[in-house]
Amino acid sequence: MTWENYERLAEFHDLFMTEAWERLRPRVRSALAHLGETSVVVEIGAGSGIGTRTIAAETRARIFAVEPALVMRSILTARVADHPQLADRVTVVAGSVPDDLGEVPAGIDAFVCAHMLGHLDRETRRGLFAWLGSHLRPGGVGLVTTQERPEAPAGRDGDTLLVETRTIGDYEYRAHHLRTGRPGRHSSRYEVWRGSTLVRSESFEGRWEAVTAGDVAADLPPSLALEVVASGVALIRSRDGRPSRDRRAAR
Known part of the structure; x- marks a missing residue:
């Protein structure tokens, strides 16, 4: 990153x-x-x-x-x-x-x-x-x-490895840490939800090992x-x- x-x-x-x-x-x-x-x-x-x-x-x-x-x-x-x-x-x-x-x-x-x-x-x-x-x-x-250093998990690029959540006001924030399959790379997606409705999301990929x-x-x-x-x-x-x-x- x-x-x-x-x-x-x-x-x-x-x-x-x-x-x-x-x-x-x-x-x-x-x-x-x-x-x-x-x-x-x-x-x-x-x-x-x-x-x-x-x-x-x-x-x-x-x-x-x-x-x-x-x-x-x-x-x-x-x-x-x-x-x-x-x-x-x-x-x-x-x-x-x-x-x-x-x-x-x-x-x-x-x-x-x-x-x-x-x-x-x-x-x-x-x-x-x-x-x-x-x-x-x-x-x-x-x-x-x-x-x-984790073993490479089974699955496809973009599969979610870990989800964290935090609620502030009416919104629930979700952090998805994603599989990239590429050494030294990290990918994540952050979502903002109101109930069952996805309000918006942001995705990031960068360097992390x-x-x-x-x-x-x-x-x-x-x-x-x-x-x-x-x-x-x-x-x-x-x-x-x-x-x-x-x-x-x-x-």
Whole structure:
């Protein structure tokens, strides 16, 4: 999926990401709660800010939220601006990784790459982790989400693999995740229903591949090490192993 696709997808994005971030919240808290208000967390692929809001609730650190897609970044910026506690601590950075990370401080204490690595090819992932490895302070930590690489399901292209639903007002929103049969591609269709009547639908196809914990481990530079902590969740640490704190860290 190109960043331009989000101009049509953004309307539906938040409806189906809230639960994913709530499931991740305990891991965010465990990884980042010790950081104090002078620490720096970088969120890669911040999207519309659902994750940014979750991260900010679980740590006192400053957050640099990096997002390349204009429409998603617009929602992110509005979400930050409307929340005084976010506006004081969150800086929204426009651009792609790793090329546009120049606005991020040279020393960071933590990073989060959640629900986004599948958008990146291997070369870009390795470039990103090389940058993070060279900027992560001793004892720093990263949190990443991963997937299992599924076997190709039986069926035809366009067959529905998963349907999620969400009701808002008179409308039911349905997200159909579709079989493409082509490695590294993802297809979805979003429908808006009023009762038994289909009001409208939007379809998208773009780049997405399952990135496993093994893939991430292979992408890391020698300065970083991977630790799987739960299904689909891993921590990345600098190899000296000391927790990163500042003098005003939460106690």
